[in-house]
Amino acid sequence: MSIGVPLPPGSTIGIFGSGQLGRMLTLAAARLGLKTHIFAPTGPDSPAAQVAQTYTQAEYEDLDAVKAFAENCDALTYEFENVPAETAKVAAHCKPLHPSAACLNVAQDRLTEKLFISEKAGVPVAPFEAIDSKEGLKRALQNLGGSCVLKTRRFGYDGKGQMIIRTEADIEQAWDKLGTQSVIAEAFIPFVREVSVLCARGADGQTAAYPLVENVHQNHILHTSIAPAPRDMGRAKELALNIMQALDYVGVMATEFFELEDGSFLVNEIAPRVHNSGHWTQDAGCTDQFEQHIRAVAGWPLGNPNPKHGVVMTNLIGKDANDWKALAREENSFLHLYGKNEAREGRKMGHVNRIVPTS
Amino acid sequence: MSIGVPLPPGSTIGIFGSGQLGRMLTLAAARLGLKTHIFAPTGPDSPAAQVAQTYTQAEYEDLDAVKAFAENCDALTYEFENVPAETAKVAAHCKPLHPSAACLNVAQDRLTEKLFISEKAGVPVAPFEAIDSKEGLKRALQNLGGSCVLKTRRFGYDGKGQMIIRTEADIEQAWDKLGTQSVIAEAFIPFVREVSVLCARGADGQTAAYPLVENVHQNHILHTSIAPAPRDMGRAKELALNIMQALDYVGVMATEFFELEDGSFLVNEIAPRVHNSGHWTQDAGCTDQFEQHIRAVAGWPLGNPNPKHGVVMTNLIGKDANDWKALAREENSFLHLYGKNEAREGRKMGHVNRIVPTS
Numbered sequence: 001m002s003i004g005v006p007l008p009p010g011s012t013i014g015i016f017g018s019g020q021l022g023r024m025l026t027l028a029a030a031r032l033g034l035k036t037h038i039f040a041p042t043g044p045d046s047p048a049a050q051v052a053q054t055y056t057q058a059e060y061e062d063l064d065a066v067k068a069f070a071e072n073c074d075a076l077t078y079e080f081e082n083v084p085a086e087t088a089k090v091a092a093h094c095k096p097l098h099p100s101a102a103c104l105n106v107a108q109d110r111l112t113e114k115l116f117i118s119e120k121a122g123v124p125v126a127p128f129e130a131i132d133s134k135e136g137l138k139r140a141l142q143n144l145g146g147s148c149v150l151k152t153r154r155f156g157y158d159g160k161g162q163m164i165i166r167t168e169a170d171i172e173q174a175w176d177k178l179g180t181q182s183v184i185a186e187a188f189i190p191f192v193r194e195v196s197v198l199c200a201r202g203a204d205g206q207t208a209a210y211p212l213v214e215n216v217h218q219n220h221i222l223h224t225s226i227a228p229a230p231r232d233m234g235r236a237k238e239l240a241l242n243i244m245q246a247l248d249y250v251g252v253m254a255t256e257f258f259e260l261e262d263g264s265f266l267v268n269e270i271a272p273r274v275h276n277s278g279h280w281t282q283d284a285g286c287t288d289q290f291e292q293h294i295r296a297v298a299g300w301p302l303g304n305p306n307p308k309h310g311v312v313m314t315n316l317i318g319k320d321a322n323d324w325k326a327l328a329r330e331e332n333s334f335l336h337l338y339g340k341n342e343a344r345e346g347r348k349m350g351h352v353n354r355i356v357p358t359s
Numbered sequence: 360m361s362i363g364v365p366l367p368p369g370s371t372i373g374i375f376g377s378g379q380l381g382r383m384l385t386l387a388a389a390r391l392g393l394k395t396h397i398f399a400p401t402g403p404d405s406p407a408a409q410v411a412q413t414y415t416q417a418e419y420e421d422l423d424a425v426k427a428f429a430e431n432c433d434a435l436t437y438e439f440e441n442v443p444a445e446t447a448k449v450a451a452h453c454k455p456l457h458p459s460a461a462c463l464n465v466a467q468d469r470l471t472e473k474l475f476i477s478e479k480a481g482v483p484v485a486p487f488e489a490i491d492s493k494e495g496l497k498r499a500l501q502n503l504g505g506s507c508v509l510k511t512r513r514f515g516y517d518g519k520g521q522m523i524i525r526t527e528a529d530i531e532q533a534w535d536k537l538g539t540q541s542v543i544a545e546a547f548i549p550f551v552r553e554v555s556v557l558c559a560r561g562a563d564g565q566t567a568a569y570p571l572v573e574n575v576h577q578n579h580i581l582h583t584s585i586a587p588a589p590r591d592m593g594r595a596k597e598l599a600l601n602i603m604q605a606l607d608y609v610g611v612m613a614t615e616f617f618e619l620e621d622g623s624f625l626v627n628e629i630a631p632r633v634h635n636s637g638h639w640t641q642d643a644g645c646t647d648q649f650e651q652h653i654r655a656v657a658g659w660p661l662g663n664p665n666p667k668h669g670v671v672m673t674n675l676i677g678k679d680a681n682d683w684k685a686l687a688r689e690e691n692s693f694l695h696l697y698g699k700n701e702a703r704e705g706r707k708m709g710h711v712n713r714i715v716p717t718s
Contacts, residue, residue, distance in 0.1 A: 008683075009680075009683060009698070010700060023389070027386055027389055027390065030382070030409070031386065031694075031696075032687075033697060050389070053409055053410070285642075285668070300684075301684075301687050308668065324368060324392075328365075328660050329660045332663065336390055336391075337368045337391055339369065339392050340392075350392065355644070355667075
């Protein structure tokens, strides 16, 4: 099913997942007079369920619940890429699901993703090899230049499900840890910086691209996004739009790149959803990524992606959020908290957008 | 009861009223990780109830329900000034209510308000007289210069409960219409423009004043706010802060002024709450009035009230909201819709904030 006319105010967008992304999608939808219905196995006090108009608590594998949920909505989307394929299929059979089940399929598996990006979209990725044995990993290590990153094909995030292999001696330990899953080996890329591009694409093929963002990670978790990134030749944006076009993508998509010393880009991965590296858009004087995604999913025209000033976004991870009083006092900052109670280590509790003075 | 330490994220702000102001207060609170509990007689599909975490449907006069509601919240406020005095008293006895019941008392009655503003706060208002008979109105008409505006002391809004008396011949009709209620007569003021000032005041006396706004009314309903207003000598801001100081006010307050030809200001009225003439703050790159009010009520430090650029706010009244598709397509506009189904004549359905290009 696809979207025809724009959904009128009062319509309901169904969202799989009840984390902070679903929460911010819900708040953006409410601004436009649209409602959301959250579907997730987590409790009613989870971040998105707290603010949504309707909430279904059920397992993603409960296809009867999925069907009832989808029937109750006017359009469907998700806040995370690990929605099971069968769930997406059942949902998409009832109501328009965007990004499509085909996009999910590509993004859920690193091997499928890299093959699609490099072969179908013609966009460069780091050299990689599918691995199915310890011996295969040894051969790949030589082919990939003597060091590589071993990554699980599915369910990796924030550095989970990956290990760096610097020499042959590291193979044993890496294989013990990850070898029971489907894995790929990627060449170890000596990048200058990690950047990402956030673009939206409407059902009519209209696109809106935000400026390039430079990302700084700490402990494999995004720490800071600097937007717009200091140097932006526009090339990364073009590559990201090529991928979206090849996917016939509808919604907001994040594309993470490694920028190399010669100024060229390799795609690291795509996220078929709103993304942490786009949180800065909320306080940049443009249409933010959450409203943009809702607009695309509801068949509305896309909004303006051009920021009026720079923003540095910093995640509040675990106990960082305990500083809320001091952060609330900062003069040119906007504080966003996700309604989570427990400040567990590594847990994203909120973020702060600091306006960069225009010189 | 007053606020001591700032309420931590996860706390619940109780709000009397379930219209668009309560809705936008709720969305702003959610951004900060705070919850709201709405209390109103209207149904669960009313604008604020749709987005709030908790909702009590009850009459304002149901004091048992008011008590149970207040006990369930950490701090209390309201989106409209006609909360019954007894309701405010019972609520304030349970939990901190801001602005206070005393502020409500002043703002609910035009006579009390004018006496307070002119005598206690020392801020000029239009000449006025309390009227208790048709003969009294005749005398007042002469004292006030041969024409006046007859206004009910209570429950007037958007031009309702007032009539202009241009000559003695208008008295009969005006008295027939309004004479059964308590009324006052105000001198008819030949103003140059209508302006308003929005200020916030914290429990600790800290204040934050937004720039002067010029307001254009159509059919007695606010149509457009231009922010910042073209000429602002700062005097209106000072007068508004004097009133808030005299009221020991906590929260956001709007003060509406008539600006006279000589550049002086007379207070028309105050609104002890967030206000339609402050909606522009949502897209001005500063802390918006809704977050500002929530911060004050929750005992948080106030945010930055200085806009980064100009904004023209236009209300979408009745069928105006049918243009949502065209409005969503405007490049430098932000659309806000309130989740109301029926576009009745005169009903505020949403607003649009248009960014003014900085020259």
